């Protein structure tokens with residue numbers, strides 16, 4: 001609609017006419033939002049979408065990301081029948097080969113995940129792989145996984161089909177219409193300015209690919225998206241590629257390969273990509289490519305020549321170089337922004353935009369219409385990044401590594417090496433002195449374990465830090481350890497209506513007296529976890545919320561979303577102002593006493609109070625995330641080094657995150673992002689003790705309904721029989737020969753001397769599950785174990801005084 005005037009008002013405006021914009025518009029229209037419009041500054045697909053290799057491989061690292069692509073596959077194969085426009089869907093499957101033992105383990109772990117997620121996948125021998133891909137040199141191939149449902153599509157035809165389907169339902173598309181400004185009022189988006197006039201709207205879907213960071217800036221939203229150059233080589237026809245072939249993934253060689261009009265398409269995710277400043281790609285960058293760079297591609301070319309001897313004589317047609325956007329963790333952004341209501345993001349597709357686009361557009365449309373995705377998509381929640389990652393410097397450092405990691409073996413505990421030291425904890429110097437190995441979480445550098453001699457090599461076997469973590473657990477168990485919990489998000493909720501507000505937002509009873517510590521959840525109206533947290537009531541009108549490290553932006557946005565103008569409540573992010581030290585272990589009291597902490601010994605479990613430690617004011621709470629007696633001590637960040645030093649001098653031993661995690665799993669303390677998510681309810685999780693049924697909290701009606709029908713899940717502990725088993729989490733659990741659930745967290749349990757996992761099981765498979773025998777597929781090896789419904793380790797750790 002080039003000549004037609006824009007409407008003055010539309011309920012939703014989609015910006016960007018690539019796969020994400022077209023799919024979102026289609027799904028909005030399909031959901032009945034027929035006045036939605038799409039604005040594209042050039043022509044549809046003219047950004048990254050037109051030159052995509054457009055492979056569609058279903059399996060992702062999580063069930064729900066995989067579900068999005070499964071949805072795409074169904075949609076892409078069905079759209080032609082619906083719209084009359086072909087999508088170019090070719091279902092030839094995909095083959096992932098392994099040429100090293102660790103890659104084989106990784107590939108078999110992927111296969112096990114596929115089984116758990118309902119994606120068809122078969123482990124095949126090197127010989128069978130060669131039969132499926134005769135042009136490949138399979139001399140060094142140890143094995144492969146065959147996925148028959150995968151395929152590819154023609155991205156331009158796909159977008160044509162989606163927009164045809166959208167138009168048929170009333171949606172309108174305006175090409176050559178660039179958005180130049182985004183209008184907000186009281187923190188909400190209200191309209192746009194474009195090169196063809198203004199449009200008022202209730203919601204915006206930002207689908208502008210690599211231009212999204214600058215566009216989000218127009219709405220006051222900080223966005224961590226930055227492009228890299230992305231390459232594939234095309235050859236002229238070669239013998240053996242006359243017919244369609246499966247997609248061949250040679251991840252050790254950083255390559256993906258398929259046929260293309262009788263020749264070969266050889267693409268790469270090289271170990272370190274080339275970032276590009278999007279400012280270099282002007283407003284008129286449409287249907288354009290970047291210059292070939294054979295020097296950069298050469299190592300990949302060598303790998304390709306090894307894998308495909310036919311390339312020795314093949315004629316090269318071109319080295320295609322197109323820009324594609326990446327985010328700091330390799331997953332895309334989908335959902336409402338933290339900063340501006342009604343401003344929804346569907347961008348940063350990390351080179352899987354065409355595969356994911358069908359499902360992601362559906363999910364984004366669902367978010368816009370219902371305020372939440374159709375199922376938990378925390379891996380894509382834009383609020384998972386602190387603003388520190390949105391700087392050009394951090395992004396330009398990080399995204400080339402993200403591109404490279406796309407094909408890297410997913411070893412447990414792997415970390416990014418770039419864009420580090422963005423956020424240092426107040427005790428960073430102390431932990432460095434103690435020899436900490438750091439890991440990055442929400443930008444923070446957290447000590448994983450202490451006394452690290454050198455950078456450990458990656459392994460799927462027993463980790464190099466196994467003994468050290470065991471020593472830290474031993475300290476907490478037999479003496480006292482000091483854990484740094486300072487990365488907790490801390491939110492002060494203050495005002496005359498603080499109690500009433502929190503009583504509505506939190507599922508537990510928040511009407512306790514000042515001094516109370518309350519474990520609770522913020523639930524959505526479906527009864528699922530938006531956050532699990534502890535709350536300290538500081539006074540009648542002040543509560544401090546302690547939320548997960550990566551949850552503070554999301555939780556603040558959630559809380560703001562529940563506030564109504566009549567509430568006399570203010571919210572303050574105090575995360576950086578305070579540190580939290582976990583002093584845990586039977587000698588905690590003996591250590592704190594001479595420093596002035598004697599009064600804390602009278603605190604009952606789940607109570608908190610003020611004291612002085614080493615002459616500095618602290619607030620200590622009697623609770624424990626590790627199953628040993630102790631306090632979580634909140635102290636001003638500026639005072640933390642002195643309190644820490646005094647506690648260490650008095651005999652506490654520093655301990656890191658891995659020890660804490662091992663202990664939490666033994667104690668069956670559940671964690672967001674592992675066992676808990678927005679689809680899990682306290683009833684599924686067995687946390688109904690934290691539900692105050694008499695309070696009128698958000699989610700209560702849904703929970704009441706579930707009490708009648710029964711929960712869908714059950715969280716259990718698995719104790720492995722073989723002490724040498726190394727479960728990592730995310731493995732299928734077989735019960736009576738069928739997959740009954742999946743591990744969510746795993747570790748060695750040092751206090752019970754056994755490998756352990758927490759697992760979410762389907763409720764129908766869990767009748768009489770206590771003590772049931774299960775088998776867990778750990779990378780193709782089945783490890784047997786026994787189920788317990790409670791904690792693997794349940795000490796009587798609450799009796800602080802008796803233990804000292």
Ligand SMILES: Cc1cc2nc3c(=O)[nH]c(=O)nc-3n(C[C@H](O)[C@H](O)[C@H](O)COP(=O)(O)OP(=O)(O)OC[C@H]3O[C@@H](n4cnc5c(N)ncnc54)[C@H](O)[C@@H]3O)c2cc1C
Nearest residue numbers: 016018020041047048049052054055179209352353354355
């Ligand atoms: C070489 C290469 C190979 C790839 N291979 C695959 C693959 O095999 N499988 C796969 O799934 N993915 C692949 N990808 C990635 C995939 O192509 C992208 O993830 C996807 O196309 C991104 O789509 P998008 O809609 O987010 O962005 P885009 O397609 O870039 O669309 C964004 C649109 O926004 C428009 N726009 C920008 N600013 C404005 C404004 N101010 N006003 C209005 N409109 C605006 C642009 O003009 C553009 O059309 C590949 C990418 C490359 C580069």
